[in-house]
Structures are given as structure tokens and as C-alpha cells.
Amino acid sequence: MGLKSENGASEAVKLCVFDLRRGQTEGQELDKILFFYPADLPLSAQLSVIGLSEGLxxxxxxFSPEAPCEVIEAEVHSHVFYEAEPDIWMVMVVEKDKDSEAIWRIDALRKVLEEVHxxxxxxxxxxRTLVDKEPTGGLIRTHLYxxxxxxLSDFSIGKKLQLxxxxxSLKERGTIQMLTVGREAAIEVQSLVRVLESCAGSTHCYSLTMFQDLVVSSSLSPIDAVRxxxxxVLRLTPLALSSGVSSWSSSRKGNTSCNTSAGAVLANSGLVVDQYYNSPDASALGSHSYPVVRPLQHAKWSKGKDGFLVTDIWGADVNNLVPTSPTIWLHQTEEKMYLLAYQHRGLTMIxxxxxxxxxxxxxxxxxxxxxxxxxSLKMFKVEEKLSRGWGGENAYHVSGYRYLLVDGDRYISRASPPGKVxxxxxxxxxxxxxxxxxxDSEKSRAKCDNSGCEKDLELSIRAKNNAWLIARLTRGKELYMVLEKANETLLYASDAVEKFSERYCNGVFSLD
Known part of the structure; x- marks a missing residue:
């Protein structure tokens, strides 16, 4: 029996962030809402969505204290849950309509929540730090909004979000894509990295080297490297700078030429952060004008004459109008870091x-x-060497195969080029x-077993159009494959996977 959604609103997607430690007193329920999309939805409807989510x-x-609700499939909605931080929940509610394109993986939707967080x-x-810093909630609401x-502007087509x-399905969000280089090029890159990091003197620095939209070298922890x-890829690579939108954004939207800016999304949704402050249910906040850094704004980065990427997102020195240097927080060391990005043609050094x-x-x-x-001279030489060995956007195409490789331990993936998919x-x-x-269901069940060991898994399915769909998981690595031109027998399809594994994966996925 399906669970009916309580909300009659026509929005196909709702996304909210709420704090279970807030708003537990009757009459103060609104206080728990930290973010809600669409923002102009009536507060009663917002509370209804969050109330249902909190109840679930x-x-x-x-029944499962360590692994509470992940997804609820309702009659007309899917409710996707993600506990971003202790008692800080993000929930996405997506409508099941008759649109033939509205078929998704729940885990892929959850990874969108993980990515934005x-x-x-x-x-x-x-x-949590921002909530505690300003307990009335104005600071965190403004930043989150x-x-x-x-x-979300990267997902927008017109007035709709395309998730x-x-x-x-042949992509894996939350991973990095690496460029494979030869030994000579790798030595040149490492030499460049050492010189680059030495430019800060004795200070311990970190770096990320990219060619086009692929990582060549990283001294960061896997989580920091992914972030x-x-x-x-969203805002700094040559493709992102030249197009004004990210390459991921372009692939999300297919071949459409309709790229809605962040400003347009804000206009469509209504600039209504103040609704919480003006509501009789909310505490009086007094002055709530908070300075906000918006690093995901479009077209705010550019390449300076000296090759460094510049932006005024972080403000500027009032005396000489020089833009303030960008800063980020590292996950591994919890340090605040200046971000310097230098770009020469297809090479980006951070x-x-x-x-x-x-x-x-x-x-x-x-x-x-x-x-x-x-x-700088070393950068020019490295870029030239990488360009000579670059096979273009189809460099990792394997004829006859449409595949996705994932190394979960190192947060790395490789897939067939989007054009081939x-x-x-x-x-x-x-x-x-x-x-x-x-x-995804098998992996979730294995995680709930708390056995501490990863289980090998192999699935082979014959689609109605006779395509073979294959998944093999072993020792933290995953291989997914679609074979449309395979022979009718499972033996033929398995042999094709074996050949791929031996040639491109060092036999990791071979059954022998």
C-alpha cells in the first residue's frame, strides 16, 4: 500500500534542509526550517513536508538507530533522505509523473544532496557551526539559500529542474576522473608540482593539477580532491570559463541551448529569505543583513593577463579594489586555505x-x-606535452563497449564518453x-549487515531489446557495462567482459 503525499502543490521537485534540534516547542516549528525549495511555497505546506519527513x-x-530512513516510495512521490550532519537533514521530494524521462536512481538523487552539502x-x-554561531538561524538560512x-541553477531548464x-546511469557523481599519462609526462608533472608547492616557501601546501576536465595529479586527501x-569542473576549467556554464551542467541538460542563470532561478522562485523573519511564528531577528559569499555564481571567474584566475566573489580591498583571494576549508586538516588557480590553455594548476x-x-x-x-615555463612545457598525448573527448572510448568503472576506495571513476553513451x-x-x-539495494543491505567485509557481486540481465546489462563488484571496485551488439548467449557477453577486464582493468573483474 503506497504512502500518499500530503502536499497538493504542483511543484515536481521540493528540496529542504532542517534541524531536528530546533523548533521542538509548540508554536516554534518554523524555526527548524533552514532551507526550502521552492521558497515561495506557503509556510504551511513547507511545514507539512518537513513534518512528514521528521515523522518518518x-x-x-x-528499528534502525544507526541507519534511519533513506528513501520512502509514496504513491505519487519519492522522498529521498540524507543526514548531512548529526540531526541536520536534507530531503528531496520528487514527483512521479507520466513524463517518460522521469526515471531516476534514488542513489543518484541522494548524491546530488551529498554534493551540494x-x-x-x-x-x-x-x-552546525553556522547554526551555533547565530542561533536565531538568520545567518545559516541566508547562506544556504x-x-x-x-x-540548482545548473539543473534548470526554463522554470523546471532536470535532475x-x-x-x-553510466556516470558516478562524487568521484574524480583521471587522465592517464605516460611515465615521461608523469615525471614532468611531478617536477612541476614540486616547484609550484615550493613557491610558498617552507609552508606545507596542497595542489591539484588538471588537464581539460581530468585530474593529472593531486596531493589532497581523496575527499578534498573530489570537492x-x-x-x-563547475566553474574553473577552460570549458567552464569559455561557456559560462560548467561542462557537467551542459551534460546534465543534453543538447538544449536553454541555460538559465542563477539570477533567473532566484527570480522564478522569489527572493523570499525574509519570509521566515516576517512570519509571526519566527523569533524577531532584528537586523538580518548578512554578507554572503556566492562561489557558485555563473560567469564570475575570468583569466587574468598573468594567467591567474580572478574573481570578485570574495569581495575586494576597498583601498585599491584588488579582489580578495578565494578561500576554502579542507576536510582532512580542517584548515582554511587560500585558493590560487593558474591556467595555461588546457592546463589548470590549483x-x-x-x-x-x-x-x-x-x-x-x-x-x-x-x-x-x-x-610558468615548466607549466608551458607540461601543457604542451599533455596536449600532444591527448586523445580528445573520446580518448577513453572502447569500441563496442559502453562502460563505467568505479574505484570506491579512491573515489575515482572512468566512463564511456557522453557522446558515445x-x-x-x-x-x-x-x-x-x-x-x-x-x-544499490544490495550495497545498502551489505552496509546494514555491519559485517565489515565487502561482498563480491555479479549481475547479468538480458533486456527486452536483447542488450546485455552487466554489473561486477569486487574488492571495492565496480564495473558496469551495456552491450547492445553482443551475441545472444550469456557466454559471449561474459567473454566480452573478461576481455575488457584483462585489457583495461588488470584482470580485477575476471572470474578466474
Whole structure:
């Protein structure tokens, strides 16, 4: 028996962030809402969505205290839950309509929530810290509103949000994509990284080197590398700078030419952060004008004449109008870092320097000068070498295969080029989406077992159009494959997977 959604609103997508430690007193329920999309939905409707979500979380915790509610499939909605921080919940409610494109993986939707939270923490710190800093909630609401609305602008087509659907099943959000280079090029890159990091003197720095939209080298922890890579692809790479939108954004929207800016999304939703302050149910906040840094705004980065990427997102020095250097927070060390990005053609070098180790903007200017004097020539040579060996956007295409490789331990993935994936039939992609849902369920059950050991898994399914859909999981690594031109027998399809495993995966997925 399906659970009916209580909300009659026509919005196909709702997204909210709420704090279970707030608003527990009768008459103060509104206080728990930290963010809600669409923001112009009546407060009673917002409270209804959050009240249902809170009830489901409380109920499921009775049976599973360590792993409460993850998803509820209602009659006309899917409710996706993500506990971003202790007692800080993000919930996405998506409508099940008759649109043939509205077929999605729940785990893919949850990864959207994980991504926006991880990026928010990288720039602003934890939600809980901001809540505690200003208990009335005005500070965190303002930051979340602008940040999430800017984030959602990448998913917008007209007045609608297009979330990851079955057509993106051969992608894995929350991972980095690496560029494979030869030994000689790798030595050149490592030499460049050493020179770059030495430009900050004895200070311990971190770096991320990218060519086009692929990572070449990183000295960051896997989680920090994923976060910085995600932001770089969204706003910093040559493609992101030249188009004004991210390459991921373009792939999310297919071939559409309708790219809605963050400002348009804000206008459509109504700039109504103040609704919480003006409501009779909310506490009086007095002055609630908070300075907000909006790192996900479009078209706010540009390349300077010296090759460094510049932005005024973080403000500017009032005396000389020099833009303030960007800063981020590292997950591993919990340090606040200056972000310096230098770009030459397809090469992007990002250097992170502890804020505590340099003398503000003057110190950053000195580091930039050192980079220009000591590292720029090496950057030119490395970019030239990588360009000569670059096979283009189809560099990792394997004829006859449409695949996705995931190394969960290192947060790395590799997949067939998007242009090649579009050659698959809709029927194959929908069936493959369902296969991945099955794998997600198996992984979730294994996690709940608390056995501490990863289970190997192999699934092979024959779609109605005779395509073979294959999933193999072993030792933290995952291989997914769609074979539309395979022979009718399972033996033929298995042999094709074995050949792929031996040639491209060092035999990791071979059954022998």
C-alpha cells in the first residue's frame, strides 16, 4: 500500500534542509526550517513536508538507530533522505509523473544532496557551526539559500529542474576522473608540482593539477580532491570559463541551448529569505543583513593577463579594489586555505596555501610572483606535452563497449564518453538504470549487515531489446557495462567482459 503525499502543490521537485534540534516547542516549528525549495511555497505546506519527513525519520530510527530512513516510495512521490550532519537533514521530494524521462536512481538523487552539502562545507564550514554561531538561524538560512539556489541553477531548464535521470546511469557523481599519462609526462608533472608547492616557501601546501576536465595529479586527501575537482569542473576549467556554464551542467541538460542563470532561478522562485523573519511564528531577528559569499555564481571567474584566475566573489580591498583571494576549508586538516588557480590553455594548476601561514593579500601576491618567475615555463612545457598525448573527448572510448568503472576506495571513476553513451537506445538505458538500482539495494543491505567485509557481486540481465546489462563488484571496485551488439548467449557477453577486464582493468573483474 503506497504512502500518499500530503502536499497538493504542483511543484515536481521540493528540496529542504532542517534541524531536528530546533523548533521542538509548540508554536516554534518554523524555526527548524533552514532551507526550502521552492521558497515561495506557503509556510504551511513547507511545514507539512518537513513534518512528514521528521515523522518518518523518528519512526525508522526505532528499528534502525544507526541507519534511519533513506528513501520512502509514496504513491505519487519519492522522498529521498540524507543526514548531512548529526540531526541536520536534507530531503528531496520528487514527483512521479507520466513524463517518460522521469526515471531516476534514488542513489543518484541522494548524491546530488551529498554534493551540494560537501561543496557548502568546503566554502562555508559545517551547517552546525553556522547554526551555533547565530542561533536565531538568520545567518545559516541566508547562506544556504543563495548557495543552494546557485547550485540548482545548473539543473534548470526554463522554470523546471532536470535532475539526473536514467540517461546518466553510466556516470558516478562524487568521484574524480583521471587522465592517464605516460611515465615521461608523469615525471614532468611531478617536477612541476614540486616547484609550484615550493613557491610558498617552507609552508606545507596542497595542489591539484588538471588537464581539460581530468585530474593529472593531486596531493589532497581523496575527499578534498573530489570537492575541489567538482568545483573546478563547475566553474574553473577552460570549458567552464569559455561557456559560462560548467561542462557537467551542459551534460546534465543534453543538447538544449536553454541555460538559465542563477539570477533567473532566484527570480522564478522569489527572493523570499525574509519570509521566515516576517512570519509571526519566527523569533524577531532584528537586523538580518548578512554578507554572503556566492562561489557558485555563473560567469564570475575570468583569466587574468598573468594567467591567474580572478574573481570578485570574495569581495575586494576597498583601498585599491584588488579582489580578495578565494578561500576554502579542507576536510582532512580542517584548515582554511587560500585558493590560487593558474591556467595555461588546457592546463589548470590549483595551489592551496594555509591562511595562517601568509601575510594576507601581500603574501599571496608574493607567492604569485614566485610562481610566475619559477614555474610558468615548466607549466608551458607540461601543457604542451599533455596536449600532444591527448586523445580528445573520446580518448577513453572502447569500441563496442559502453562502460563505467568505479574505484570506491579512491573515489575515482572512468566512463564511456557522453557522446558515445547517447548512441544507446532508451530501452537499454532504462533497463540499465534498474540494474543499478538493484546493485544499490544490495550495497545498502551489505552496509546494514555491519559485517565489515565487502561482498563480491555479479549481475547479468538480458533486456527486452536483447542488450546485455552487466554489473561486477569486487574488492571495492565496480564495473558496469551495456552491450547492445553482443551475441545472444550469456557466454559471449561474459567473454566480452573478461576481455575488457584483462585489457583495461588488470584482470580485477575476471572470474578466474
Amino acid at each position: 525519520i523518528t519512526f525508522t530510527r526505532i 560537501s561543496l557548502f562545507v568546503m566554502f562555508h564550514g559545517s551547517i 543563495y548557495f543552494i539556489m546557485d547550485f 539526473p535521470n536514467f540517461r546518466e 575541489l575537482f567538482t568545483y573546478a 595551489l592551496l596555501i594555509p591562511v595562517s601561514s601568509v601575510n594576507g593579500e601581500q603574501g599571496i601576491a608574493m607567492v604569485k610572483q614566485q610562481i610566475l618567475e619559477n614555474a 547517447t548512441t544507446l537506445t532508451k530501452e537499454s538505458l532504462i533497463a540499465f538504470c534498474k540494474l543499478r538500482e538493484e546493485v
